[in-house]
Amino acid sequence: MDFTLTEEQALLRDSVQRYVEHDYGFERRRACIEREGGFSAGHWAGFATMGWLGAGLPEAVGGFGGGAVETALIAEQLGRGLVIEPYAAVAVLAAQTLRYVGGDRALSLLGEVIEGRSLPVLASGDEPKHATLIAGGPQVTHFLLPMREANGVSLFALRADDLGPARIDYRLIDGSPACDLRLDAIPVDRAVRIAGPVDAAPAIALARAEARVALCAEALGVMGRALDVTREYLRQRRQFGVPLADFQVLRHRLADMSIAHEQARGALHGALAGLAQRDATSRERAVAASGVMCVRSGRFIGAQAIQLHGAIGMTNEYIVGHCFKRLMVIERLLGPAQQRVDVLARCQ
Amino acid sequence: MNFEPDPAIGAFRDEVRTFLRERLPPDMARRTQRGYHAPKADMVTWTRILYAHGWSAPHWPAEHGGPGWTPLQRHLFEEECALAGAPPTCTSAFSLVAPVIYTHGSEAQKRQHLPPILRGETFWGQGFSEPNAGSDLASLKTRAERDGDHYIVNGQKTWTTEGHHADWLFCLVRTSATEKPQRGISFLLVDARTPGITIRPIISIDDAHSLNEVFFDNVRVPVANRVGEEGQGWSFGKLLLDNERAFSAEVPRNKRMLARLRTIAAATGLDSDPLYAQRVAELEAELQALEWLTLRALSEHGTPAATQWPAGSVLHVLGSELQQKTGALLVEALGEHGVIAYPEVIDDVGSPAAYPPGPDHAPGVTADFLYRRAVTIYGGSNEIQRNLIARHLLAG
C-alpha cells in the first residue's frame, strides 16, 4: 500500500488542476450553464485531447493505462472547479460499462468515447419502466440500455436521435442537464445489441462501483473548494474591527470542516482499495462506506460553508451556494440513503 | 403551575379554523404550501381579507387595530394560519417597523403609516445590513447629513427582503460620528419612490428573487420621517430584533414543515420504512420540546421570570436548526426529484404539466430548503445567538 502519487499521477492531477484554475473560472461556468445548456463542446474536446477521458482505462481497450486512482484524481480536480460536463456519467459509468462487457461493438464505441466523439450514458434505475436522473442532456449521443433476456441481462445501445418523445429533458439544481427516459416508450427495434448474449449485470455492477467512487472523489474536490473559499473568506472579512478568523468558534468550525474533509478522503482511499478487491462483498462494503462518509462530510462542509459566509453565501453570484447544490446532486446520484446503510449492514 | 389547556382555547381555535376554511382561497393556499416566496399579490389579498375581519395585525395593541388577543391566542392563530397554508403578511411592515412606530413614533407618523399598513395598502422593506455591516451592524456607514428640514442620504443597504415590492423603507442611518458607533445611528422612514434610490435584485441560491441591494444617491428624506431623536435608532433596531414575534413564529413554521413531510412520506410510501420513521420521530420529539419552550416563553414574556433564561435566543437557535433538519428530510423524501430544478410557475393552478417531471408535491420543496439555509443567518446568526446565551450564563 502506498499513499504517494507516482510522478505520472502527480502530473495528471496537476494538469487537471491547472486547466480548471485557468480555463474554468466561476463566471465562465455560469455563462455555460445559462447560455450553453450546461455543456461546452470545447471543454469536452479539451478533456479528450489531454487524454483524461481514457486515463482510467487500460491500454488493451484503448485507454492510457490507468485505473480507478487516475479516475479519482481527475474527478477530484474537476470537482474543485465544479466542472459541469458529465465526466462521471460518460467517462466512468458508461465507459467502464463498455470496458467490462467487452466485445467489438462495445470497445469500438469506447474508442469513440476516449476520443470525445461519442457521449453514451447508462440508462437504468430502480424502476422497471422509468430511468430517471440520467446525467447528460442534449450532448448525449447514445443511451446504453440493459435489457433482461433469457440468459441474463444484455446491453443495448440506442442513438439519442432515435429516442423521440420517450425522453424528457430538464435541469438539476446545480445547473447540469439531465433527463428521464420512459423505457416502455423507447423504439426497441432501433436498439443495437452491444454485447453478445452474455450477462452484462456483473459488468454494470463493477462500472457502478467505479462511478460511485468517482462521484465521491468529485465530492471531495467540491468540499475542498468550499473549505478553501471559506478559509479565505474568514481571513478577509472583517466585522467588529477584526477578521472573522479571529473568532475562536469560527476557527473551530473551520477545523471541524477540515476534519470532515479528511474523513471523506480517508473513506475514498478505503473505497479505492476496495475496488481492487476481487471479493465483491468487500468491494461493496468499502464503496458503501465511502458513500456514507462522503454524504455526511458533504452535508456538513456544504452547510457550514454557507453559514460561515453569512448572507453572501446565499447568493447565486457566489460560489459556495453552488458547492452546496452540487454536493446535494452528488448525494442523490449516489443513491438513496437507505441503500448505503443497508449495504453496509449486510456486509458486516 | 399547571399545564391544563385553557377551556376557552378550543373555541378560539375553532373560530380561527372556520375563518380559514371560509376565507382562505384554495389556490392561494396551494401556492403558499409549495414553499416558494409568496407573490406580493397573495400577501396583499390575504392582508385585506384579514383586515376585513379585524385580524390583520394580531400583535398590535388594540388602540392601533389589533384584535386584543393574549400571547397564546396570537401563537395559535399563527399556527392555524401556517397549517392551512395562509401566506404571510408583510413581515417588515407589521412586525418590524410598525411596533417601532406605534411605540416611539410621532402622532403624525402613526397616523400616516399605521392605517395603510393595517389595511394592506403599503409594503415595507428593511434597510439595515450593509455589505460591510452584517453581524456588526453598528458599524454601518450609510449616512444622513442634515440639510435644513431634510436629510441627504448616501450609502448602500443590502439583503433587503421584498425590497423591490416596497412602497416604504425603514433604515438605520448614521446621523453623527460618535466614539461609540451605536450612538450616532438614527431610524428613518424613507419613501421608496424618492429620487436617488436604486434597487438591484439579488438572486439567491434557490434561483429566486426575494433579496435586494438598495443604493442611496443623494436621497432627500424629510426630517419629519425620523422616528424619535437622533441617536436613538440603535435602540429601536434592537427592540425590533428582540421582538417576541420573532421567536413565536418558529413553532408554526416547523409544524407546517413536519405536516408536509408526513404527507409526502405517506404519498411515497416512505413512512413504512422504519429507519425513516425514526428520523421523523426524532424531529417530532424536538418539535414538542420547542412548542413547550415557546409556551413557557410566551407566558413569561414581559415578566421577571423572562430574565431567568434567554428565551429569544434559545428559541431562535432551536427553531431555525429544526427547520433545516426537517427541510433536509423533505428533500430526501422526494428521492431523485429532490435535485431537479423546479422553477416556480407563477400561475400555479395545480396543473402538474407546467413543471418538470415529478410528483405534484415536489415543486418548491428543494427551493424552500435552499432558501432556509438563511434562517440560521438572518435576524442575528446562530453564532451571535450563542454569544448572547453565553453572556447571560457567564454574567454575574
Place this chain on the structure above:
Amino acid sequence: MDFRLSDDQRMLQDTVERLVVRDYGFEQRKAYVREPKGYSAAVWARYAELGLLALPFPSAHGGLDGGAVDVMLVMQALGRALPLEPLLPTMVIAAAALRAASAAQLERWVEPIATGALALAWAHAEPGSRYRLADVSTRARRDGDAYVLDGRKSVVLHGDCADRLVLSARVSGARRDRDGIALFMLDAESPGLARHGYATQDGLRAADIELDGVRVAASEMIGAPGAALSVIEGVADAAIAALAAEAVGVMSAALDLTVEHLKTRHQFGGPIGRFQALQHRAAEMLIALEQARSMAQYAALMLAEADAVERRKALAAVKVQIGQSARFIGQQAIQLHGGIGVTDEYAVGHCFKRLSMIESRFGDSAHHLAEFARLGGFVQVERAA
C-alpha cells in the same frame, strides 16, 4: 395553563431546595454513601418529616393528594443533589402501583411509607427482558390463599436493603403475553428470596433477586391477578416523568458547576470562560437543559392523559429528549472541566454517571424513539386548505 408556581408549589420547592443546600452538599453526600444502607437514614427521616414520601398518595389514607407537577418540582429540586435514597420506588412508583390497591391495602401501607418506615424497590425487569414491559418469566403459582413465586429479577435499584419489593410475576400465559401478569407487595425478607447486592455506576445500590418457592399471601397482590400490565405501564409512565424531572435537576447542577468552572479556572492568562468556543459550548448546554425542562413539564401534563396510546407516545418523546439532553450535557460538563472532570472527587463526573443511569432506566432513548415512531408520532398529515 400557567407556568407560574402557586404559593403551595413555591413553598414545596423552597423546602426541598433548602434541604438540598443544607443537608446535601457533595461532601455530605460522600459520607452518606458510606452509611450501612448506602444512603442517609437522617435524610430519609427528613423526607418523611417534610411530607415528601406521602406526597402523591390519597389524603384519605394519609397522603397529600399531590399531583404530577408537585412530584416534578420535588424530583427536579432533589435531582441537583444526586440523591441516594429510594425516593423513586417508594414515593412515585408505589403511588402509581397502589392506584390498583384495595382500601385495606392502602390503609396498611401508605402510613408506613409516609413515615419512612417502609422503603421500597421496583422489581420488574428480568435478565433478557430488555425494556419490554410485558416480558415476565417469573411465575406465581396459586396455592391456597397464597402464591408461590419462582424466578429472577435483575438490577433492582435499592433492592439490596428495601423492606418490600413491588414485584411482578406471571400467573398465566407465555413469557411475552400481555395478559397474565400480577403485582405483589412482597416482603423482601421472605424465605426463599435471595438478594445479591452491588453498587451501581452512579453510587447507588442495586440487587439481583432470586425467588425460589417464595410464598406471598394473596392479600399482598395489588389489583386483580393477570391484569397488572396496565398498572405496570402506568408505573413506567410515572417513573419516566419523575426521572425526567430528576434529570433536569442533575443537568442544571452540571451546568452550574460548568459555568462556575469557566469563570474561575484560569489558563493562558485569564478565565477560560473568555474562550468563545467554550462559551458556545455552555450556551448549547443551556439550550439542551431548557429543552429537557420543557419536556419534563410536558410529561407532568401528559401523565393525566386518559388515552393510553397518547400518553405512551408523549412519554416516549419525553424520554428521547431527556436522553439526548442528558448525554450532551453530561459529556460536555466533563469535557469543559478538563482533567478534573473524570475524577471521582469532583461532582461533575457523578452527574454524568447519574444521567447515564437515568438513560438506562425504563427504556433508553433508542427504545423510546422506536416506540414513538411505531405508535405513529404526533403530527397530523397536512390538512387541505
